[in-house]
Amino acid sequence: MKLTINGKPETVEGSQISVIELLSLKNVKMPDMVSVQLNGTILDRKQFGNAMVKDNDDVAFLYFMGGGSIKL
Amino acid sequence: MIHIPQPVFQGIAEHAAEKAPNEACGYLAGTGTSICDRYPMTNIDESETHFSFDPSEQFAALRWANASGYELIAIYHSHPATPARLSQEDISLANDPDIVYVVYSIPEKVIRGFRVSVHGETGEKLVEPVETHILPV
Numbered sequence A: 001m002k003l004t005i006n007g008k009p010e011t012v013e014g015s016q017i018s019v020i021e022l023l024s025l026k027n028v029k030m031p032d033m034v035s036v037q038l039n040g041t042i043l044d045r046k047q048f049g050n051a052m053v054k055d056n057d058d059v060a061f062l063y064f065m066g067g068g069s070i071k072l
Numbered sequence B: 001m002i003h004i005p006q007p008v009f010q011g012i013a014e015h016a017a018e019k020a021p022n023e024a025c026g027y028l029a030g031t032g033t034s035i036c037d038r039y040p041m042t043n044i045d046e047s048e049t050h051f052s053f054d055p056s057e058q059f060a061a062l063r064w065a066n067a068s069g070y071e072l073i074a075i076y077h078s079h080p081a082t083p084a085r086l087s088q089e090d091i092s093l094a095n096d097p098d099i100v101y102v103v104y105s106i107p108e109k110v111i112r113g114f115r116v117s118v119h120g121e122t123g124e125k126l127v128e129p130v131e132t133h134i135l136p137v
Helices: A019-025 B006-019 B055-068 B088-092
Strands: A002-005 A008-011 A016-018 A034-038 A052-054 A058-063 A066-068 B002-005 B025-031 B034-041 B050-052 B071-079 B100-105 B110-118 B125-130 B132-135
Touching (some): A016 A019, A019 A058, A066 B088, B006 B132, B025 B055
Parallel strands (some): B002 B034, B002 B132, B071 B100
Antiparallel strands (some): A016 A052, A066 B050, B110 B125
């Protein structure tokens, strides 16, 4: 299937795949630390195992970004 | 190595000064190792010692980068009162192996970049400095 992942066209094997499987394919080792947007909707992390990505879907994922200046 | 044009560096410094004493943060975007522009982000922690990006704003930044023909190469945040190096908390919360983590220190007026990866066997976080060059106008 053809997907748009983070704004770029990509081809992924199969007719559909769960978000968590797609994150694994994209080598995301800590899926709890990413936010996923599927066709413009930000998913709850609890949906990652059930939400299916299909042909022509637009998926974006970005890591949580945060930190602090204590404990230098 | 990353290259930051002087006007972008100046923008980071001004953003840091504007938000002080709170931490300022944002994305740096460009192509390859060359930063071309920055995308200031809201620090939803509104804190002097912490920062967090707003996820919905992150996706807006990604759309902006794609529309501009850029990649999101780095993130930056300011240390209002401490040196330009990653804190333990910065390291523990750094999970993207593909991005450069840039810190700007207000007292030092210095910017430094780092890459953070996870050791495959031990799970330990590895921090490597990334040469950060400011390009004169």
